[in-house]
Amino acid sequence: MRVQKWLISKNSVNFLLKSKYVTILGSRLSSSDASKNVITAIYVDSEGNPSSEDPFDKQSKLSDQVKGSVKSFLKEKRVQIKPGTSKVLSWPSDVMPYKSISLAAVSKDNLNDPLVDLKREQIRLAYSSSIRTLSTMKETEVVVDSVGGQQQGEMGAVSEGCHLAAYNFDMYKAAKYKKPVMNLELLDESCAGRGDWMEGFVLADCQNMARTLTEMPSNLLTPEKFVEEVVNLFEQQKGDSEVELEIKIREEAWLREQQMNALLAVAQGSSQKPYLLELHLTHPKADKGVQPLVLVGKGVTFDSGGISIKPSKLMDVMRGDMGGAACVAATALGALRLNVCGRVVCLMGLVENMPSGDSFKPGDVIFSRSGHSIQVDNTDAEGRLVLADLLDYSEVWQPSAVVDVATLTLAVEVALGAAFTGVFTTTNKLFDLLRKSGSSTGDQVWRLPLSPLFTRQVSNSPLADLNNSPGLRGGGACTAAAFLSHFVKCPSWAHLDIGGVFENKNEVQYLSKGMSGRPTRTLIQFCRNYFSP
The missing domain is CATH 3.40.220.10 (Leucine Aminopeptidase, subunit E, domain 1)
Incomplete structure (x- = not known):
């Protein structure tokens, strides 16, 4: 480390x-x-x-x-x-x-x-x-x-x-x-x-930072280069803020010690080493009676789909499959620059998902950090595996709330288009704060259901405790969220599926065509509202 x-x-x-x-x-x-x-x-x-x-x-x-x-x-x-x-x-x-x-x-x-x-x-x-x-x-x-x-x-x-x-x-x-x-x-x-x-x-500048990270080609923004770019930027910014910043870079050996086998399984097909980047922000006047807010970001710097390989058309867009990690890094930068009066922990799991002789395969069974065994039916449903270990790890801080951000499904784009980020949450309070923040920034959110129906579907596996891709028609974003819920112990949790908003195809007129950096401004405003409701 x-x-x-x-x-x-x-x-x-x-x-x-x-x-x-x-x-x-x-x-x-x-x-x-x-x-x-x-x-x-x-x-x-x-x-x-x-x-x-x-x-x-x-x-x-x-x-x-x-x-x-x-x-x-x-x-x-x-x-x-x-x-x-x-x-x-x-x-x-x-x-x-x-x-x-x-x-x-x-x-x-x-x-x-x-x-x-x-x-x-x-x-x-x-x-x-x-x-x-x-x-x-x-x-x-x-x-x-x-x-x-x-x-x-x-x-x-x-x-x-x-x-x-x-x-x-x-x-x-x-x-x-x-x-x-x-x-x-x-x-x-x-x-x-x-x-x-x-x-x-x-x-705007923080959202533009997320746009830059997400737009960069994956040969120039590997997991290691993502860490390098973000840390370099924070090192230059932190002296101008009241917020205390600590940066921790977790390498592969540490990930193995933590038994983050779900995250490591995604990474094993690539020659690029996996990383976990942690940013710890603490305002000196933060209420010590309030446990930290933990933000978790999916950082797949390129997603080929692995053995369940994607079609070649538009595969280049998958350089942006680390959009969740980019938004979390940019949100942390915004909290630093705007002196958010609280404690925030940001976790970004950084991997590549590539096909090779070492790749994880459909039919494999993985034992996650939480102890849950996972049957892999689709290696292109890799983001939820990365998040599974990070969400379990987040409990180390006994957080007051956990919010994860990920380009997790295309199903959310089918449901909401580019108008809203899809939100699945266990509490009305978190959604109300996210909705209030999105109303202010214009980058809105919409609540989608966490239901026992979807929880049962991801638990229906002949080989393991959970199935990463049940293969059922309909409700793809909902089954992905239900899968993640098995790894969350904090009673106050929200999952933001940004699969429909991470790229702008001219839907938002004040953003150029390309990677959007959404919903960075909403997340920054959410952090401010969370500690100063």
Whole structure:
């Protein structure tokens, strides 16, 4: 076992520090205002007609002259901008002090929805629309005007929309094919919403970290490289936080001592060594009477399916089968940067699932850390084996709650599409906190059933205590959750199946196509709500 420090070779590259946007703090950019592009909110009705009184936010820092010019133009041209979209306006430099003004359209009416904060979500959409348009125009200097005249915390949504949309993954492309880095700054650094802006930046930046990890090809992000990248990043961040951080890297010998045979079975077909990465976060003011929250992440850095091999079509997407571990690492980073006042333990099991002469096989029986014997009927149902040992190990801390995150099934995508993360939980309290967190971030969750029916199905095995894949039609996500429940001793447990949300196929408009990093922002907010309900 290695603790605290990971020795990085001089030739190691920390990819995660190559940001695709820059948030400027303190001093203003040196370039003149004429080279900058301003994004400002404009309030419209449901048809996209600007408010007849003053369409600008009360907190806007644009000059009266600029506002007057824009209002006259909108009225004269009868411009309509649908809520959640944007329009870029340009004038000659002798008329307007900025290169362009992007109008991010937000509904002037109250928006009510019991599941999600629609106003904040509309703000994310509108500002991300502005960012995407400016990116297409190859603009790099962007100034963001203040909002907050209608509701507190709106600048956080502005920041999330901007920074999530400004992200792109092109680190392996030649310079001539890379998109230019976008510089984002506030029009008024002393505005009342600056704190919210920075909080939104942290939430988006952590999700973008998860996107980067999940997007990286598996030959460059093996289990060992995952550990190296994450530890390197945390070592550079931890000095800026009140939260105490301890890092433990568990290697194969330790895993064998712990009899984590289910996790090791998945790894045995690959030449890449398995790891368990532990992150322990403790705030000095944390309530010592509250046991830690344990987050568990599935980290299969590539899933070929093993002997039960997957079809070749879209198999490359399985580089993202460590999306659960990426989200847990990013959530830990968010808890560190936002000084979450509690104790959090993060466990990430890191393996590859490959076919070879050493692979585990259909029909094998594995003895897990918990003592349960498991009949393997499908080596492509490997994630639940990795999680089984980790969930059993989590009991070492006698946690107040356990939450696992995994790209576990495609069945959850069939049930929920990309709209929701599927949640299976033993307590209403955990789900209520997750639902509240998803409402705030716009990245929502939906509860699915834990039922004795599914528990009986995974217990129906001729060779062992449990079957990792009963092979029954229907309820695939439910049987996977029922399997995991056998390894959980903590009465407060939630399983998040992110199989339908880890990749974005343009369903979420403020995320580019590719790995999504979802539901990182919701998990960070959940940690905050858990310790400060």
